[in-house]
Amino acid sequence: MKFNPFSQKIGIVGGGQLGKMLIESALPWNVAYNILDPDPTAPASRYASIFVNGSLTSRDKILELAKDSDILTYEIEHIDVQTLIELKDQGKVVIPDPDILRIIQDKSLQKSFYAEKHIATSPFEIFNDEDSLSEALPKIHGDKLVVKSAKGGYDGKGVWILTRSEISSSQRGFQLDGSDYVLEAFIPRAREFAVIVARGMDGETKSYPSCEMVFDPELNLVDYLISPSNISTEQEEEIEALALKAVKSLGGAGLFAVELFLDEKGFFYVNEIAPRPHNSGHHSIEANSTSQYEQLNRILLGLPLGETDLRSPVVMMNLLGDSGVTGAYEMRGLDYLMKQPRAFFHWYNKAVTKPGRKMGHLTVCADSPDEALKIAQNVRESLKLVATNKQSN
């Protein structure tokens, strides 16, 4: 271990809520962070030692962030990976390795990587025009199919679930503009899970107990997640082993969120991997021995990994901007929340709300997952985001 691991300055590409919670987790250690974000009011900006205001895809801005940072990381995928690779080649520590990010940024590369490494993933084909689409279609079974933009999708954007006839119609939603798309089998009635995997610079690897993600069908965003997952011990071992295998195949240090499907026959498939703290690991702040955020800080600073065990059944709910409320807002109805003994409220300090925007989250620990879910639902019902005419002061 280095002397003074806590005196290393960490530069984060992106200043959203994931960066904010990454910073919060190491405040007891007094680690200093530099932040790059296009929004000077981004959630993490208040705690930045140096705040670089600029685009996440700007080479100059990333170089400016790197200048005073001993270690670089990122909390979002849509960034200038080429500059990070260049910095790595010059000897800068960038975690996770930008070559991993390059694969993950492109869903066609990501799926091909899983196939090549024999990691279970749903059947897929890649297309970029009518001809390659026509060739791909008969190779994937089922009437319902999934189309994904290879690049740039996020939070349900860039993903279309379509019938075979919709795909051949003009109503299909995606535009064939020469860019790559992935055509995937749709797994009917699949359940979705996530496993956070941590990998230290020395190759030490630990997985977190899985959580099940329950989606809001309207917004196609996680509605709540629950841990432990309601699966057998054997299935839990299987899902963690699959997630570990996928992360080890990627081959570098970092914190990774592996999203997986479980089909009706009991098979698990890797859906995708995020090379950063993830929405599906928020609950680890209060429910696990080491939060995903502290874990990433340990990895970045070259410290040993912390234990990942789940210490309490837990439910995490995203608090989303209400439909019909856009702009400045006030929070109301906090009283009920504040009276719940093991309900934890995280608010991301976003200046404006919009329908479906992730404004905060709620974590509830309880003696059982069902009890946690009940409390979380009651709390969420009591909370109200209301529009204000002026910026809240």
Added chain:
Amino acid sequence: MKFNPFSQKIGIVGGGQLGKMLIESALPWNVAYNILDPDPTAPASRYASIFVNGSLTSRDKILELAKDSDILTYEIEHIDVQTLIELKDQGKVVIPDPDILRIIQDKSLQKSFYAEKHIATSPFEIFNDEDSLSEALPKIHGDKLVVKSAKGGYDGKGVWILTRSEISSSQRGFQLDGSDYVLEAFIPRAREFAVIVARGMDGETKSYPSCEMVFDPELNLVDYLISPSNISTEQEEEIEALALKAVKSLGGAGLFAVELFLDEKGFFYVNEIAPRPHNSGHHSIEANSTSQYEQLNRILLGLPLGETDLRSPVVMMNLLGDSGVTGAYEMRGLDYLMKQPRAFFHWYNKAVTKPGRKMGHLTVCADSPDEALKIAQNVRESLKLVATNKQSN
């Protein structure tokens, strides 16, 4: 409850580690803090929205801090209480009430207050010259006696434990300069405890389970504290009831640390009260449902009090500057600490160390107090503060 409780700005007189941890506990809520401290590198300074650099006893600086703060609090007693009283009279919310601070700042007023309110405290007399000392001496029993400066004592400074003959000699240490002193009975082989008590603006009151403080006899500073205390259920009820009575007598909202003695006959005595988060409540960050810091934030923001139950046996150790090391320093030996699953490290970001200075603390949760103590001792032995020639970067 107010709308937008989290948008209220809190001004803290003092920017030490207590202020730092007060800020840390409300980062998930995005509360903004202003800080007044004479040291621009004080532990809490990095997270201040507005940092006012100046003396804690400067009227002008306290008014400057107050200007942009909706609520004022303090994390140290040696401050200009008169200005806080003035601000309160003008309608500013100051918590705890500065009239309480005025009593607590002066140990002669504090002891007299307990006597008046029939709160058990050790026998005492007040003196300020040779005559009043001679009068006081026969009224307090025992060969060993305690002399305390009425004002200005801190962390063992301003306190003398002396034999009756030492008090009458020139070696006694304290100077009779017209200021008040308290002469107290020395309670032989007393055990020391602390109970944190929270009182909301609506008068709701909650006590924390007590902890026992074990002192380093050389430095006269807390060496470690342990909770739950090794006392009977009846004694726990008694000590919490006494602490609650003392805080209710003071009569205002705030977070209070009540320090108590237990004598050999089984009687409890209030020693003194600190109207702020306290060293004896650090462990509540990891071991209690609501930390003392979050609790004070709830009180300041007008939110309901959180639960105070102890969720795990716990030991807290202060990490003090090593004897013989003064100035810039480096931390070494973190590896063992980082491998302990439930050991939590807090470092206060002080630029320089000196012997006995509180540089950080360590909290260890475990299945039993003894196990926690063993781990904490091993961790502390492995940690080393070493001097550096240059400022650590």
